[in-house]
Amino acid sequence: MVNPSLRGGFIRKPNETMRLVVTTFIGIVFGFFLGVSFPTLSLTKMNLPSGLFPSIDLTYIEDKYSGLSTRAFFKAFSSLRGNRGDFNQVYSFNDTKIWVPTNPRGAERLPPGIIASESDFYLRRLWGLPSEDLTVTPKYLVTFTVGYSQKKNIDAAVKKFSENFTILLFHYDGRTSEWEEFEWSKRAIHVSVPKQTKWWYAKRFLHPDIVAAYDYIFLWDEDLGVEHFNAEEYIKLVKKHGLEISQPGLEPNKGLTWQMTKRRGYSEVHKDTEEKPGWCTDPHLPPCAAFVEIMATVFSRDAWRCVWHMIQNDLVHGWGLDFALRKCVEPAHEKIGVVDSQWIVHQSVPSLGSQGKSEAGKQPWEGVRERCRKEWRMFQDRISNAEKAYFDSVGIDPPNSTVR
Ligand SMILES: *[C@@H]1O[C@H](CO)[C@@H](O)[C@H](O)[C@H]1NC(C)=O
Ligand SMILES: *[C@@H]1O[C@H](CO)[C@@H](O)[C@H](O)[C@H]1NC(C)=O
Numbered sequence: 001m002v003n004p005s006l007r008g009g010f011i012r013k014p015n016e017t018m019r020l021v022v023t024t025f026i027g028i029v030f031g032f033f034l035g036v037s038f039p040t041l042s043l044t045k046m047n048l049p050s051g052l053f054p055s056i057d058l059t060y061i062e063d064k065y066s067g068l069s070t071r072a073f074f075k076a077f078s079s080l081r082g083n084r085g086d087f088n089q090v091y092s093f094n095d096t097k098i099w100v101p102t103n104p105r106g107a108e109r110l111p112p113g114i115i116a117s118e119s120d121f122y123l124r125r126l127w128g129l130p131s132e133d134l135t136v137t138p139k140y141l142v143t144f145t146v147g148y149s150q151k152k153n154i155d156a157a158v159k160k161f162s163e164n165f166t167i168l169l170f171h172y173d174g175r176t177s178e179w180e181e182f183e184w185s186k187r188a189i190h191v192s193v194p195k196q197t198k199w200w201y202a203k204r205f206l207h208p209d210i211v212a213a214y215d216y217i218f219l220w221d222e223d224l225g226v227e228h229f230n231a232e233e234y235i236k237l238v239k240k241h242g243l244e245i246s247q248p249g250l251e252p253n254k255g256l257t258w259q260m261t262k263r264r265g266y267s268e269v270h271k272d273t274e275e276k277p278g279w280c281t282d283p284h285l286p287p288c289a290a291f292v293e294i295m296a297t298v299f300s301r302d303a304w305r306c307v308w309h310m311i312q313n314d315l316v317h318g319w320g321l322d323f324a325l326r327k328c329v330e331p332a333h334e335k336i337g338v339v340d341s342q343w344i345v346h347q348s349v350p351s352l353g354s355q356g357k358s359e360a361g362k363q364p365w366e367g368v369r370e371r372c373r374k375e376w377r378m379f380q381d382r383i384s385n386a387e388k389a390y391f392d393s394v395g396i397d398p399p400n401s402t403v404r
């Protein structure tokens, strides 16, 4: 959907390139003269001319880079200084002060060319050339929120995702080292925070700028059966049918809540359904269309950038989010759908529910369930209040379909 070469700050305007060439040249000349003027500096006590360089406490640096000797560090530092002289221009001349209002907020003092505003979860080596660190560059991210008791299920699920996927596990039970028995665990990212939910982790660790390298982001629960699921095929279908938010169809076994997410045996993808009489006010609206559940959701990069902003910090269960996802894509009834031919089984294992707390004679899972419902109402209220406030502020009557 998005041409990678158009994202990020890699395209430099010609006059910027020119400026860069000029400043680099000045830096080189200046650095050369410095090198000539101060050929011998004490290795242990390097008091650089104040005003030109920040004075550097080498013992501190040595502590930080305990593997490197002072001599090695000084060698590295002086070659940097001699070759580039970058410090000079930044610290000595007022007329080269930088202020770029179009930079990300807070980074206006930096030259745009150095700004890395987006990140990824790629694992790197401590040696060699950075450009040679990655043998494959995963384009997709899959996250599972897991407890160790579901290890068999997760092991089976992870094996469905090739090296084109970064694997990120959120551990809600504090057990991470046990997973080392699995070979794939070494290439996975493990984030361990006890008793938190998928949406809590997502809000904290999957900021759109952090996951910007990934075309698609899978936010999956731990109790999904993946026997009939192939991740690469799934992505092909999602691309083919233009789905920005999707999920695999659910095997229609017991207790399916929604018709929409039920797998159909005869199609690749579906985007709408019929529900029980009276459930849908509009055939283009949830739960008849523009709707997937939150247990095995897959987001495109752009959709995720919107959805992340809609996730509330305190509403951790994500209930109600499924009904609101449609606000992030347009037209929602065409860009949200269910992939039928790559499907999963929802095993409905009570997992995080059992991490609740017994209160007032209620079972732990009852307390969790109650909070889920409460959050759903709160979320709906917040959305409709926010929409009302917006439409009031711009002075138009809200369309009927949004505030419900
Ligand atoms: C740089 O600017 C500061 C205040 O903006 C001023 O006091 C100082 O004299 C200037 N230095 C030079 C070298 O122009
Ligand atoms: C990984 O992605 C590349 C490029 O899209 C593709 O050629 C390759 O088949 C993928 N690997 C697997 C295991 O599907």
Ligand SMILES: *[C@@H]1O[C@H](CO)[C@@H](O)[C@H](O)[C@H]1NC(C)=O
Pocket: 400
């Ligand atoms: C919107 O609501 C108003 C008043 O409730 C009603 O008269 C109108 O027909 C509704 N419009 C649509 C498109 O449903």
